[in-house]
Amino acid sequence: MNTATAPAGPGRGPATHDIRNQIVVAATEHFSHYGYEKTTVSDLAKAIGFSKAYVYKFFESKQAIGEAICSNCLAQLEQEIGQALEGVEQPAERMRKLFKASTEAHQRLLSQDRKLYEIAQSAAAEHWPSVLAYEDRLRALLQHLLLQGRDSGDFERKTPLDEATDAIYLVLRPYLNPLLLPHSLDHNDQAPTLLCSLVLRSLSP
Amino acid sequence: MNTATAPAGPGRGPATHDIRNQIVVAATEHFSHYGYEKTTVSDLAKAIGFSKAYVYKFFESKQAIGEAICSNCLAQLEQEIGQALEGVEQPAERMRKLFKASTEAHQRLLSQDRKLYEIAQSAAAEHWPSVLAYEDRLRALLQHLLLQGRDSGDFERKTPLDEATDAIYLVLRPYLNPLLLPHSLDHNDQAPTLLCSLVLRSLSP
Structure with missing residues (x-):
C-alpha cells in the first residue's frame, strides 16, 4: 500500500476499521437525507457528532467516504x-x-x-x-x-x-x-x- | 387546426411568417449566447428590440419559439x-x-x-x-x-x-x-x- 495516499488515521487495526465503518454508516444515512453533492465534511462530522478533524483522521476527503x-x-x-x-x-x-x-x-x-x-x-x-x-x-x-x-x-x-x-x-x-x-x-x-x-x-x- | 392552441398572432400571411422567422433567428442567436433554460420571453423581447406583448402575438410561449x-x-x-x-x-x-x-x-x-x-x-x-x-x-x-x-x-x-x-x-x-x-x-x-x-x-x- 502506498502510505502517502493511505488515511492519515491511527493505524489500520480493528478499532480503526470499526470507526471507519461507523463513519460510513452514518454518512450513508446523512447523504440519503441531504444528498452527496451539497454536503460538506463539516456538515457530516456535525451530524455524526465527531469533529471534522477526527473524520479527516479516517478519510482524507468527502470523496474517500463516497x-x-x-x-x-x-x-x-x-x-x-x-x-x-x-x-x-x-x-x-x-x-x-x-x-x-x-x-x-x-x-x-x-x-x-x-x-x-x-x-x-x-x-x-x-x-x-x-x-x-x-x-x-x-x-x-x-x-x-x-x-x-x-x-x-x-x-x-x-x-x-x-x-x-x-x-x-x-x-x-x-x-x-x-x-x-x-x-x-x-x-x-x-x-x-x-x-x-x-x-x-x-x-x- | 385547433384555434385554441394556434398562435394568437395576426393571421398567418407572409408578413406574419417573416416576423416569426425574424423572431426565430434572433432567438436562436440569443439562446446560443445565454442559454435556453435561463432566458425569459422578456429577456428575449428586450434583446430583439420588440415588446414582450408583440412577441406573444407570434408565439404563445418560450417553448413555442424553442x-x-x-x-x-x-x-x-x-x-x-x-x-x-x-x-x-x-x-x-x-x-x-x-x-x-x-x-x-x-x-x-x-x-x-x-x-x-x-x-x-x-x-x-x-x-x-x-x-x-x-x-x-x-x-x-x-x-x-x-x-x-x-x-x-x-x-x-x-x-x-x-x-x-x-x-x-x-x-x-x-x-x-x-x-x-x-x-x-x-x-x-x-x-x-x-x-x-x-x-x-x-x-x-
Missing part, C-alpha cells in the same frame, strides 16, 4: 449478478440472466434512493477507481460467458472476442451507467429484454 | 441523414450509412453549440411533438431499410419486424437522444461502428 459507500454498493450489485448466474449452464440462458440481473440491480439502486444515487453519478462522472474496477470485472464476466458459448458451439467465433465483448458491453451500458440509466427507461422497460434478444441473434453461429 | 428552432434543426438533421443514404442500394451498407450519418449529425449538433443544445435537451425531456415526430420518421426509415433487406434476402426474416426495429432503434438511441448523448461518447468514439456491426450480425439470415 468511495467507501460506492465500493460496498458495487460489491452488493456484483454479488447479486453472480447469484443470478449460479447453476445456469446454457450460454444463451446465462446471457439472458446477465442482462436481466444486471439491469434490474442497477435500476433498483436508482429507484431505492435518489439522493444516495448522487454518489453513483459522481463516481461515474469522475471515473472513480472503484467504478472502473467494477466495470472491468463485469466486462470480464461477459467475456468469459462469450468464451464458454464459443467453446460449446452455441456462439459464433468469427468476430474478434474483444470486439464482441466491447459491443455487447456498449449495448448494456445505458442501462447500467448512472449517468445514462435515468434517461434510458422512460419509454420502454422491455428494453433490456429486447436488446438481449438482439445480442443473442448476433451471436448465433 | 419548438420552431428545434423543428428547423431536426429538419436539417433528417435531410443530412437522407442525403447520406442516397444512391446506396445494398441493405447492410445502408445500415452502416444510417448509423454513421445519424450519430455524426447528432454529435455535431452537441459539439457545435452547447448553449443552444439546451433546447434539444428540453425538447427530449419534455417529449415535444417535433421530437416525437422526428423519432417516428427515423424509426420508419429504419423499418423500411429492414424490409428492403428482408426482401433482398440480405437480412433474416424470423424476428417480428417491429421487434427488430425497436431493438435496433434502442441500440442507436444513446447516440441520438440529447439527454444520453453527452454521456455516451466519453470512452469510445468507435461505439456507433461497433454497434452497427453487432446489429448487422444480428440480421444475418
Whole structure:
C-alpha cells in the first residue's frame, strides 16, 4: 500500500476499521437525507457528532467516504449478478440472466434512493477507481460467458472476442451507467429484454 | 387546426411568417449566447428590440419559439441523414450509412453549440411533438431499410419486424437522444461502428 495516499488515521487495526465503518454508516444515512453533492465534511462530522478533524483522521476527503459507500454498493450489485448466474449452464440462458440481473440491480439502486444515487453519478462522472474496477470485472464476466458459448458451439467465433465483448458491453451500458440509466427507461422497460434478444441473434453461429 | 392552441398572432400571411422567422433567428442567436433554460420571453423581447406583448402575438410561449428552432434543426438533421443514404442500394451498407450519418449529425449538433443544445435537451425531456415526430420518421426509415433487406434476402426474416426495429432503434438511441448523448461518447468514439456491426450480425439470415 502506498502510505502517502493511505488515511492519515491511527493505524489500520480493528478499532480503526470499526470507526471507519461507523463513519460510513452514518454518512450513508446523512447523504440519503441531504444528498452527496451539497454536503460538506463539516456538515457530516456535525451530524455524526465527531469533529471534522477526527473524520479527516479516517478519510482524507468527502470523496474517500463516497468511495467507501460506492465500493460496498458495487460489491452488493456484483454479488447479486453472480447469484443470478449460479447453476445456469446454457450460454444463451446465462446471457439472458446477465442482462436481466444486471439491469434490474442497477435500476433498483436508482429507484431505492435518489439522493444516495448522487454518489453513483459522481463516481461515474469522475471515473472513480472503484467504478472502473467494477466495470472491468463485469466486462470480464461477459467475456468469459462469450468464451464458454464459443467453446460449446452455441456462439459464433468469427468476430474478434474483444470486439464482441466491447459491443455487447456498449449495448448494456445505458442501462447500467448512472449517468445514462435515468434517461434510458422512460419509454420502454422491455428494453433490456429486447436488446438481449438482439445480442443473442448476433451471436448465433 | 385547433384555434385554441394556434398562435394568437395576426393571421398567418407572409408578413406574419417573416416576423416569426425574424423572431426565430434572433432567438436562436440569443439562446446560443445565454442559454435556453435561463432566458425569459422578456429577456428575449428586450434583446430583439420588440415588446414582450408583440412577441406573444407570434408565439404563445418560450417553448413555442424553442419548438420552431428545434423543428428547423431536426429538419436539417433528417435531410443530412437522407442525403447520406442516397444512391446506396445494398441493405447492410445502408445500415452502416444510417448509423454513421445519424450519430455524426447528432454529435455535431452537441459539439457545435452547447448553449443552444439546451433546447434539444428540453425538447427530449419534455417529449415535444417535433421530437416525437422526428423519432417516428427515423424509426420508419429504419423499418423500411429492414424490409428492403428482408426482401433482398440480405437480412433474416424470423424476428417480428417491429421487434427488430425497436431493438435496433434502442441500440442507436444513446447516440441520438440529447439527454444520453453527452454521456455516451466519453470512452469510445468507435461505439456507433461497433454497434452497427453487432446489429448487422444480428440480421444475418
